[in-house]
Amino acid sequence: MKTIVMQNPLKEKYDHDDIAVAIGFFDGIHLGHQQVIHKMIDIAEEKQLKKAVMTFDPHPSVVLNHEMKRTTYVTPIEEKKEIFACMGIDYLFIIPFTSSFANMSEQNFIRDYFTLNHVKHVIAGFDFTYGKYGKGNMLKLEDDKDGFEVTMVQKEMIDDDKISTTNILKALKSGETKRANAMLGRPYSIKGFVVQGEKRGRTIGFRTANVMPKEDYVIPKVGVHAVRFKLLSQNKTYNGVCNVGYKPTFNDPSVNQLTIEVNIFEFDESIYGESVEVEWYEFIRDEKKFDGIDALIEQIQQDVIQSKQILSNV
Template sequence: MQTIHINRAEEMYDHPPIALAVGFFDGIHLGHLTVISKMIEVAEVNKLKKAVMTFDPHPSVVLNPEKKRTDYLTPLNEKRRIFEKLGVDYLFIVPFTSKFAAMSEKDFIRDYLTDNHVKEVIAGFDFTYGKYGKGNMLKLAEDRDGFNVTTVSKKALNDEKVSTTEIRRMLMDGEVEEANAQLGRPYKISGLVVQGEKRGRTIGFPTANVMPDEDYVMPKLGVYAVTLKQLSTGETFKGVCNIGYKPTFHDPSKSAVSIEVHIFDFHDSIYGERVEVFWHEFLRPEQKFSGIDALIAQINQDKVKAEQILRDMEL
C-alpha cells in the first residue's frame, strides 16, 4: 500500500484511476468496514485501484476546540496497518487544517476527487465536506464531476447504531465486550515494553509495563482479562492487566496512568519488545488496598477469573 501525505492536492495525482472510500474512519468499526468492503467491491467490478482518504487530526481540533478529540480508537499508524491488511492500494492522508476546513464544496470536489482520478466515491450516509460541512452525500451526487457516488447506509447492531462516539463511551465505561462487538474485533493498544518499578515481581506477579506508542483512547481504569501479542515472534499470550495509577502505592494526583500486564506462565524478559494488548473483559475497577497481603489476595482472584474467561480462547 502506498501512503501519500498531502500538503498540496497536486501531490495526490500520480496514480491510476481509483475507487475512493472517504471518511475519518476512527476505529474502523463494523460501519466503516461496510464502507471499505463496498469500495473494494466497486473497485474490482470496475477494474480500479482501491483507495482510502482520511484526515488528520480529527476535525474537532479545528472546528470544536472545546470538545476537541486528540486520542483515537485507531491512531494514524494503527489505521494505516488495518487498511493495508484490507488490501487498500493507496491511502491519502489529508491534513485537516483551518484552510482545508474553509474550502468550498466545489473546490473539494475538483481538487480531491475529479482531478485525483477518482471514478467512484464511496462514503457513509453522514459524510460531510466543504466549509461548515455544507456538502453532504446528496449534494455530492448532484455535483459529481467525472465520478459515480455510492452512499452506504447506517450500520446497526442489536438495533443500535454502530458509531465511534458510542464505542469510545463504552470503553471509558468499561463495557469492553460491547465495544468489541461494534468494532468487530477486540480493542487493541500497541506499544513498547519498558522498565517499570518491578514491584509486581517482588509480590509474585511480574508484569510487562506497556507504554502506548500513539494517542489511544484508554479504557476505564481497572483490571481486565487481556491477551498480549509479541510482534517480534508473533506469539500471543493470555494475561490479566491493570490500567491505572496503582493507588495502593501512589497518589493518583501525582502519578501517570500505566498499563501493566501479568502474562500467565511466562518467565522471559521482553523489555524493548513491541507488543499489542487486546482487551477482552472488564473485571473490576482499580482500588486502593489496606496492604500488600490484601492486594496479593485480590490479584490471585483476578488471575483466576481472567483464566476462566480466556480458557477457551484460541490464540
C-alpha cells in the first residue's frame, strides 16, 4: 500500500492510477466503515480500478470545535495504516485537516481531491459531509460530480442502534466493552510497550506488565478488565486481567497518573521494552481503595477467577 499525504502543491500528488476511493475519517474501522470499504473494493474490482481510501488527520474537531475537540482515537493513524494494508488497499490518501482545508469550498474540494486526483468512483457513508461548514453532502456530491460516479452506503445497525464511532466511544468509557467489540467486529485493542513500573505487584504475588500505549488511543473505563495480552515479537497470546487506573490503595490521591497494568496468567518472563497488544473483552469492576493489602489480594484473586471464566468462553 502506498501512503500519500495530500499537502500542497497537490498536483505533485496526482501521479497514480485511476482509483475508486472510500472516504471518511474511519476511526475504529467498525462494521459500518467496513461496509463502505468493502463496497469500494467490489466497485474497484468490477471497474478494474485501484483500491483507495481517503481519510483525515487530525480529527476535524481539533479545528472545528475547540471545546469538544478529540485527540484520542479508537484507531490512531498508524493503526489505520496497518488495517488498510491488511485489507488490500492500494493507495491511502491522508488529508491534513487544517483551518485552510476546513474553509475550502465544496467545488474546490471536488476538483482538487476527486476530479484532478484520478478518482473515477467515490464511495462514502450516508452521513459524509465536505466543504466549508460541512455544507456538502452525499446528495449534493451526486449532483455536482465531475468525471466520477458516486455510491452512498446506508447506516449499519446493531440492537436498533446505529453503529458509529460515537457509540463505540460511549461503550468503552462506560464499561460496555462487549457492546463496543460487537460494533467493531473485533476486540478493541491497544498497542504499546512494556515499561518499568513501581513493581509493587510482585510483592503481593501478582506481577504485572505496565503498558504504555504507543499512540493516542482511547483508554477504556477506569477499573478492572478481562483482557488478552499479545507478545508481538513471539506472536504469542496470553490471558490476563488488567487494571486501568490510579492505584488508590498505594498512591497519594493528589497523584493523577493513569496506568495500564496487566497481570498475565501463567507467565513469568522479563519483557521490558517489548512491543505488545492488549485486547479488551469485558469490564469486571470499578477501581476502589482497599483498607489493607490482605483485602486487595483477596479481591485480585477474585478478579483473576472471573477473568479466566470470561476468557474461557472467548
